[in-house]
Amino acid sequence: MDLENQKRVKEFAEEFGPENVIVVIGAAEGEAAGLAAETVTAGDPTYAGPLTGVSLGLAVYHICEDVVKNEVDPAIYDEQISMMEMVLDVDDIAKEMESIRSQYSKY
Amino acid sequence: MNSILKGTSYVLVHAPDMLVHGGTTQTTERIVNPSSDYLKKLPEHLRSFDEVISYLPNQVYIGNKKPSDMTEAGDTWFDKPLKETSRFGAYGEIMPQDEFYMLMQICDVFELVLLDKGFVENTRPSFEKHPLVDETQVALIKDGIDIDEIINAVENEKAEGLYNNGSLIGCVKKAHDIDENLSAHIILENLVSKASCVLSLMNLVKNAGINKEDIDLVLDCSEEAVGDMNQRGGGNLAKAAAESAGFTNASGSDIRAFCAAPVHAMIYAAALIASGTHKNVVVAAGGSIAKLGMNAKDHVKKEMPVLEDVVGGFAALVSENDGLSPEILSEYTGKHNVGTGSSPQAVITSLITDPLDKLGIKIADIDKYSVEMQNPDITKPAGAGDVPLANYKMIAALSVKRGEMERTEIDNFVKKHGMPGWAPTQGHIPSGVPYMGFAIDDIKSGRIKRSMIVGKGSLFLGRMTNLFDGASFILQKNETKSVEKINQQDANIQVTASSPQEALPVQNTGFNQTIILTGTGSEHGEETMILGASIAASKGINTLYVGTKTADGVKTIQATTDKDAHDVMEKALKSGEADGAVTMHYNFPIGVSTVGRVVTPGFGKAMYIATTTGTSSTNRIEGMVKNAIFGIITAKACGVKKPTVGILNIDGARQTEIALKKLQDNGYDISFAESKRADGGCIFRGNDMLAGECDVLVTDPLTGNILMKTLSSFTTGGNYESLGWGYGPGIGQGYDKLILILSRASGAPVVANAIEYAAELVRGNYKAVANSEFAAAEKAGLKDILNESSTKSEATSTSNETTAVKEPPKEPVTAEISGIEITDLDDAVEVLWKENIYAQSGMGCTGPVVMVNEGKLKQAEEILRAKGFIN
Secondary structure: OOHHHHHHHHHHHHHHOHHHOEEEEOOOOHHHHHHHHHHHHOOOOOOOOOOOOOOOOOEEEEOOOHHHHOOOOHHHHHHHOHHHHHHOOHHHHHHHHHHHHHHHOOO | OOEEEEEEEEEEEEOHHHHHHHOHHHHHHHHHOOOOHHHHHHHHHOOOHHHHHOOHHHHHHOOOOOHHHHHHHOOOOOOOOOOOOOOEOOOEEEEOHHHHHHHHHHHOOOOOEEEEHHHHHHHHHHHHHOOOOOHHHHHOOOOOEOHHHHHHHHHHOOOEEEEEOOEEEEEEOOOOOOOHHHOHHHHHHHHHHHHHHHHHHHHHHHHHOOOHHHOOEEEEOOOOOOOEOOEOOOOOHHHHHHHHOOOOOOEEEEOOEOEOHHHHHHHHHHHHHHOOOOOEEEEEEOOOOOOOOOOHHHHHHOOOOOOOOEEEEEEEEEEOOOOOOOEEOHHHOEEOOOOOOOOHHHHHHHHHHHHHHHHOOOHHHOOEEEOEOEOHHHHHHHOOOOHHHHHHHHHHHHHHHOOOOOHHHHHHHHHHHOOOOOEOOOOOOOEOHHHHHHHHHHHHOOOOOEEEEEEEEEHHHHOOOOOEEEEEEEEEOOOHHHHHHHHHHHHHOOOOOOOOOOOOOOOOOOOOOEEEEEOOOOOOOHHHHHHHHHHHHHOOOEEEEEEOOOEOOEEEEEOOOHHHHHHHHHHHHHHOOOOEEEEEOOOOOOOEEEEEEEEOOOOOOEEEEEEEEEEOOOOHHHHHHHHHHHHHHHHHHOOOOOOEEEEEOOOOHHHHHHHHHHHHHOOOOOEEOOOOOOOOOOEEOHHHHHHOOOOEEEOOHHHHHHHHHHHHHOOOOOOOEOOOOOOEEEEOOOOOOOEEEEOOOEOHHHHHHHHHHHHHHHHOOHHHHHHHHHHHHHHOOHHHHHHHHHHHHHHHHHHHHOOOOOOOOOOOOOEEEEOOOHHHHHHHHHHHHHOOOOEEEEEEOOEEEEEEOHHHHHHHHHHHHHOOOOO
């Protein structure tokens, strides 16, 4: 995950409390989504950014997972996401996200 | 008139030592972790020059191989070195590092580059032999200095070392004691960019066959900032490179937009030519030393060679239309706006479909998309995926969303309209532009008709905005000549003013559609136009008039010039204020032509003439087949339930008939009209036309234009078009504006009729009719039939060059076979000769005929039918 984004996630978690922050990811494939999810839960696996060794355990979802998708106005989802959803391996992403959440999410 | 893409060049510079000493991944690592395993292992993963030139993507970049060669070779290429290679290619070259240092010194006008004496001695011979290095450049080579001086500069004076095969052979000095912007490192980055840009310019001059003196302007679109502490991005690297390339009559300026800059620059260049500001503009960029080895950590980790070891460069010449080279469609460019948003869907829509919608074509009508052509050999091992593939999938998905294709077709779309990426990851270098060289060849040779070049950029990297950026333009087969011919035809017909005549009685009343009429440009003056508008208004049609005159019941919007009037008209159509427009001289895109309507003099019956202006296709047969469909659409929208179709007996009529009948056989519903002449059929002579024996008369637009003028003005002596409904609506696949055309000689009755014609089309829901007719024709295999007829016309036109066929023994020929196209006549004779049937060509009373012996008539007819000469 981009170092700048790591910094912002860390600051939000400190400001609002980690239980009040949900991270929504838009990565285009499972591995990348999993890495980003791992970063905001277990800590930065690349040991490069501000979340290195910081296990925030945040709730983290991908935008294409049903639980998030169902919260979005269908018209906006269709306008903004549906095209990408068509080319993504959503099942693989969801599997990866679920795996990270079950291991590291605390909220 | 559109500008053209005249030529391109693509260069690579092998830079293994610059990778180690100047790439940011490595310079950062040396600061953070100077004793890392990565830095130790890196040298083992560097490639030799031979390995670099035997790397397939590099050979594609310089034009020795094609993108399709990569597809054939598999998914990875670093593990499949080519056996036969060359450092020079059709589009450019791959320069070794040592020669490039020499070029850098030549491009340095401030004596900041110092090279070792021994190095210069060893490298000079190969550099002087370079086919593009001229005497002026050779004269600039310096002898070199003692290595101790260089060591001292690097160790004590903050100079940047230049290395070759791991040894120090020179340096770049700092250009200022305090100013960081002139530090040795920045000067090195800028000089690498400049010198690789110069190398691109040298190759462009050769490839495009242009004199250096004829270049007016160079636009540099690289990503380096040139300047000092008071103007850090002061710029004009373009002019600096133009100077070193010897472009004495050129000026220059820089375009910066991260990776999107090359496409922005191409659009500006095209506009500068189209506006007449310049005649020859070069868009060029050198490469980036910072990006060398950007993903090298992953390559080393995966035990691969470090593939980001080349600096890239390219140049493109944009010129005035030569009637041959691909046109850049300046009016149909894509751009990502501030308010577009950053979702991939919004980005792809703004860059891909917005311009296509404007042009009235579909996503699949672009044969090849050139996107971020980054080499997946480099990006995949680094976890960045296959960038071009992801882009192609997004374009395909958008096409599915728009209902233009099925979801199951996505993979096929990617294969057909996409390519594997072959460009090095040098930011702006892979951004859409790498395909332009191939595009020129593919379009000129007819392999493809259109390509879209798409560039995107990540502006947030500079921390001034979070916005994304992108731009796109279309390259298209040069069709200027055919369009010009039609315009010329219109201009050649001289008409003088005369008094308006009384309006014809009209049948249709009670419309509530709004039609806008532009009144400027008429040869009979605005009085005639406003009179036409007022006649239409009196019949109950809401009529808007654009011009300076007023009339009761007509709303006038003020405009004095044609351009202003057209702007008002376009705006009204776009906003929905008007449902349709009537105007003179509208530039329809290729693929759109107008269907006129006349009163046939025999029995006063209305007849649609398909078509009368515009260009349905540059291929004659394809155009006439399309015209038939356009005519059917217009007639049906105006309430003719089953329009009958006749084909005017002009060049191409028989082939058009064959194609249309195939379409009919495949299930497209066409009712052919029957000639009243003794021999019947749907090929119409002048008599049938005068009698109005069909509803839709198919013709080419030039002939249709003459018919319109003749049938509209024969009662007035020719100078005032008083009859009929004018040249009609522009129809084409995907074209959804309703614009009807008048001639400058159209009189008030025709103007009024044209407004009513427009209202009829709106009321008849012409858009829905067009969509369903096009869908039905496509379903009946329109595309394949058109391909077949256009390749057949090409095949027959070249067959004269084939070896002569032996003439069979002569015998009496008294039986005639008619229905053969005049241009195919000789080929038909030859085909029969090949089958050992003696035949002669001749002119029968209904047109060209092939004559054979009575006894062989049946056999001959079968042969000619099988070969598609008759039906």
